Amino acid sequence: MLSFLTGFSIGLSLIVAIGAQNIWVLSQSMAGANRLVIAAVCIGCDALLIVAGVSSIATLQQWIPPLVPLLTVAGVLMLLYLAYGAAQRAWQGSSGLLTSSEVQLQSTGKTALTAFAITLLNPHVYLDTVVLLGSIGNAQPSPLWFTVGACLASFCWFGALTGLAPKLKILLSSPQRWRLFDSTVALLLTLIAGKLALSQL
Numbered sequence: 429m430l431s432f433l434t435g436f437s438i439g440l441s442l443i444v445a446i447g448a449q450n451i452w453v454l455s456q457s458m459a460g461a462n463r464l465v466i467a468a469v470c471i472g473c474d475a476l477l478i479v480a481g482v483s484s485i486a487t488l489q490q491w492i493p494p495l496v497p498l499l500t501v502a503g504v505l506m507l508l509y510l511a512y513g514a515a516q517r518a519w520q521g522s523s524g525l526l527t528s529s530e531v532q533l534q535s536t537g538k539t540a541l542t543a544f545a546i547t548l549l550n551p552h553v554y555l556d557t558v559v560l561l562g563s564i565g566n567a568q569p570s571p572l573w574f575t576v577g578a579c580l581a582s583f584c585w586f587g588a589l590t591g592l593a594p595k596l597k598i599l600l601s602s603p604q605r606w607r608l609f610d611s612t613v614a615l616l617l618t619l620i621a622g623k624l625a626l627s628q629l
Contacts, residue, residue, distance in 0.1 A: 431570040435577025438564060442556040443474065443585050448507055448620045449553075450589065452546045455514070455613050457593030462539045467590040469543035474557060474582035481562025482575045499551040504621045506549045511617035518610035551624075 457463045565574040
């Protein structure tokens, strides 16, 4: 039970800290995108990475560091692309509330592909879930229950984030609030991209 609680608490704290992914999930969920697909991709990726980390941490610790610079460049470009889209919506006033039908018309595959990109192009995802959780999990009395706890944390967080989106959308019931929200999203994603780029200098 202690391993389970440790996995849940540490897993939740790390997943919540991955800002760019959470911002994108929340903004897309409120705009009317396929929330089930988004949650499933994010939870599935986390679970696979956590299981991989706990089960084969020694090998993965050797593979991941050389890939970090490449993942960082890809991640920065992806974040800037998403920030540009949010800034454009804010400038034009065509934010999520006003174009929810347009968001819903996007294919399930495109939504899933973007969710995979925003999740897997972030090098911190690998460092947190594979390296950090993998190392801690291997040191637990029961690595299996640690893994279950960490995976459950991801399920609870993304389930809540996508599930509560309709209620949060009500708070943004005016075009002005949506423009402010999109402006904030664009700023935060740009700052995260800059911080990510500077971390490799």
